[in-house]
Amino acid sequence: MATIGDVARRAGVSKVTVSRVLNGAANVNAQTRERVEQAIRDLAYLPNLAARSLRSRQTQTIALVVPDITNVFWTTVARGVEDQAQKKGYSVLLGNTDENPEKQRSYLRAVMQQRVDGVIIAPYNRDSDTIRPLLDQKIATVLIDRKLDGLAIDSVRGDSVGGAYALVSHLIGLGCQRIAMIAGPRGASTAEERALGYCLALRQAGMQLDARWMRWGEYKAAWGEEAAAMLFAGEPKPDAIFAANNQIALGVWEYLLKRGVRVPQDVALVCFDEMADSARLFPFFTVAAQPAYAIGSAAADLLFARIQGGQDQPAQEIGMAGKLVLRASCGRLLKQAQADGALAWPGAEAEVRAIPPLNEEELKVLEACQRELAEIENV
Amino acid sequence: MATIGDVARRAGVSKVTVSRVLNGAANVNAQTRERVEQAIRDLAYLPNLAARSLRSRQTQTIALVVPDITNVFWTTVARGVEDQAQKKGYSVLLGNTDENPEKQRSYLRAVMQQRVDGVIIAPYNRDSDTIRPLLDQKIATVLIDRKLDGLAIDSVRGDSVGGAYALVSHLIGLGCQRIAMIAGPRGASTAEERALGYCLALRQAGMQLDARWMRWGEYKAAWGEEAAAMLFAGEPKPDAIFAANNQIALGVWEYLLKRGVRVPQDVALVCFDEMADSARLFPFFTVAAQPAYAIGSAAADLLFARIQGGQDQPAQEIGMAGKLVLRASCGRLLKQAQADGALAWPGAEAEVRAIPPLNEEELKVLEACQRELAEIENV
DNA sequence: TTGTAAGCGTTATCAT
DNA sequence: ATGATAACGCTTACAA
Numbered sequence A, B: 001m002a003t004i005g006d007v008a009r010r011a012g013v014s015k016v017t018v019s020r021v022l023n024g025a026a027n028v029n030a031q032t033r034e035r036v037e038q039a040i041r042d043l044a045y046l047p048n049l050a051a052r053s054l055r056s057r058q059t060q061t062i063a064l065v066v067p068d069i070t071n072v073f074w075t076t077v078a079r080g081v082e083d084q085a086q087k088k089g090y091s092v093l094l095g096n097t098d099e100n101p102e103k104q105r106s107y108l109r110a111v112m113q114q115r116v117d118g119v120i121i122a123p124y125n126r127d128s129d130t131i132r133p134l135l136d137q138k139i140a141t142v143l144i145d146r147k148l149d150g151l152a153i154d155s156v157r158g159d160s161v162g163g164a165y166a167l168v169s170h171l172i173g174l175g176c177q178r179i180a181m182i183a184g185p186r187g188a189s190t191a192e193e194r195a196l197g198y199c200l201a202l203r204q205a206g207m208q209l210d211a212r213w214m215r216w217g218e219y220k221a222a223w224g225e226e227a228a229a230m231l232f233a234g235e236p237k238p239d240a241i242f243a244a245n246n247q248i249a250l251g252v253w254e255y256l257l258k259r260g261v262r263v264p265q266d267v268a269l270v271c272f273d274e275m276a277d278s279a280r281l282f283p284f285f286t287v288a289a290q291p292a293y294a295i296g297s298a299a300a301d302l303l304f305a306r307i308q309g310g311q312d313q314p315a316q317e318i319g320m321a322g323k324l325v326l327r328a329s330c331g332r333l334l335k336q337a338q339a340d341g342a343l344a345w346p347g348a349e350a351e352v353r354a355i356p357p358l359n360e361e362e363l364k365v366l367e368a369c370q371r372e373l374a375e376i377e378n379v
Numbered sequence C: 001t002t003g004t005a006a007g008c009g010t011t012a013t014c015a016t
Numbered sequence D: 001a002t003g004a005t006a007a008c009g010c011t012t013a014c015a016a
Helices: A004-011 A015-022 A030-043 A049-056 A072-088 A101-113 A128-136 A160-173 A189-204 A221-233 A246-259 A292-309 A332-339 A360-374 B004-011 B015-022 B030-043 B049-056 B072-088 B101-113 B128-136 B160-173 B189-204 B221-233 B246-259 B292-309 B332-339 B360-374
Strands: A061-066 A091-096 A118-121 A140-144 A155-158 A179-182 A240-243 A268-272 A286-289 A317-320 A323-325 A352-354 B061-066 B091-096 B118-121 B140-144 B155-158 B179-182 B240-243 B268-272 B286-289 B317-320 B323-325 B352-354
Touching: A004 A015, A004 A030, A015 A030, A049 B049, A061 A072, A061 A101, A072 A091, A072 A292, A072 B091, A072 B101, A091 A101, A091 B072, A101 A118, A101 A128, A101 B072, A118 A128, A118 A292, A128 A140, A140 A292, A155 A160, A155 A292, A160 A179, A160 A189, A160 A240, A160 A268, A160 A286, A160 A323, A179 A189, A179 A221, A221 A240, A221 A246, A240 A246, A246 A268, A292 A317, B004 B015, B004 B030, B015 B030, B061 B072, B061 B101, B072 B091, B072 B292, B091 B101, B101 B118, B101 B128, B118 B128, B118 B292, B128 B140, B140 B292, B155 B160, B155 B292, B160 B179, B160 B189, B160 B240, B160 B268, B160 B286, B160 B323, B179 B189, B179 B221, B221 B240, B221 B246, B240 B246, B246 B268, B292 B317
Parallel strands: A061 A091, A061 A118, A118 A140, A140 A155, A155 A317, A179 A240, A240 A268, A268 A286, B061 B091, B061 B118, B118 B140, B140 B155, B155 B317, B179 B240, B240 B268, B268 B286
Antiparallel strands: A091 B091, A286 A323, A323 A352, B286 B323, B323 B352
């Protein structure tokens, strides 16, 4: 494969001049540039990025570290990142952590060896030590979706508190009395914030937070199934379930299917995150949908700004509100669906609104809720 | 950041010795090795991959080039590739082409500059020129999902002919008379093979291939919607639609929803590829499901074998059969669903079987079908 | 506007 | 078992 030296020889110039043409430097004679470009075409020359990186200390590569690319939320985020990166001429290195500390560590090692210019990461918990190596090496880093404790660092997040609050308030408005929450992992900021939103909504409605209806676990379908089984083992049974993410909801659904429990006739089911193409296909889940693509591209933008801007400027934390998408899973819309006599009916997604921000009063109870939540352990 | 020289100095050895420890060479004294390892830990040393690549001509990185990571099929493939790569200590560079020649070209340029050790690619059409640059540079390449004309090259594919044949035969068995096919792009091998399977199944049943019921287009939802509109504009209307992939099916569904056409009462709808989590969630589509994860990990295995084995050994073409997953979208199972009186019912996915291979007689009509298909153009 | 020389951090080669 | 030296292909610094 041709090197810069080959091109230089063919064009009758020095390597430096070729390098200048390659990098679009202004101080190159037009004719010289033309000769060099011709030589580049003739030899089908492609610069060796390893050599370039070694010298320039830039790899034109960023890494995206997510829990599981198989989850729609993350694939959409990834698409947002990738599109933005492509525009800027960067490549994207992809890694799945499966919410596993060991995998995350090993993956971070790999990207540090690659000397990527920056990392976009959804850390598996809120312990800032897990990304310490990145900070130590001053690698530009953007947190996505989740927070880290006591670290001012660029980040892009959805509105977990607000989304959960809106979902649970909606259930309460429908008359649900025993609203269970199947939560994510303690330690993940989104999991804690969604629990908080749940708690706030109950308080706001004058309902008690009941430890029986609150289960901490993982963002995985298997946990949703297990937790649903626990919730339906005793009496009374819940009349609504709030799943902390889409994976959990899928597991719950699986359990309900097996047991012949009908949604929404027997129990309402709502969740955080959108449900793949099911938005179009299966309009039964009421969800708090996050703007995943926008979150991904915003994170990429932030990262590129940081890469160019350096460590000086202050950290930016971007919050992106989502939408509460009301569908048949809560009883109301189902009637309409049945009236239309088919599984296919128009307008099932009609009612869509932005998540309302918490008001001052709501914010006041926040601290109390946090205290309450802190005491709940799974039985 | 520490370099190999720093480590060498601290351990009191030469850089070469450190390099030997790093690469697990046998000829290093145990005590020396221990000292070096200690120094590595002390300095939190991480080798610079750019430098290593420059010298060793290996990047420990592979590229995965797919149409759209947002499509479940491809995210599952990606996951298969990534898991396998991680095991072997490779990183994965991800790129979306959107079935766009220009994007594919630009992406291939990028990975060649990166000097990746290998590429797994789903080429946007069957013209082998599109990946010529890879072959010219002798970059290990594995084709995934699609064929290229006249090129013996490692590849992993599902069974497009067999899957399409099984789907259409199923529709015929249900009594469908006017089975439309909304096909993918002419030029993509899977699109052509699925059309062939459609054609074979019709012939086998003594039905005529009718140009009105056959539309070439793209693997995109927008095309599904457009084609459905064309099909439903005239008379008679189709009583079944075979969508050539999941994206197309989503578009068709969108159209039917808007128009109030019910599935499966008014028209049957089946497609190639599984439907995201909808398999669990929305058991109405009968699909020919490909083993996407296995396809991805098989492709990665093949690639690593090629990277290590070199160009000598003959190309391997792996075919992976899928499953025909029967669901309610074809009328039969819907009755059972309705009898259960709910959207949630068990057993909707019960009937699952492997795609049967074509028999000799079927293979004989293949050529005739190909001729017929060649003459169909969209009206 | 162009060129010379040095150096990025590692591994290959050859020598001891 | 270990080391000295050169080389990978490029960009930076400086000079002309």
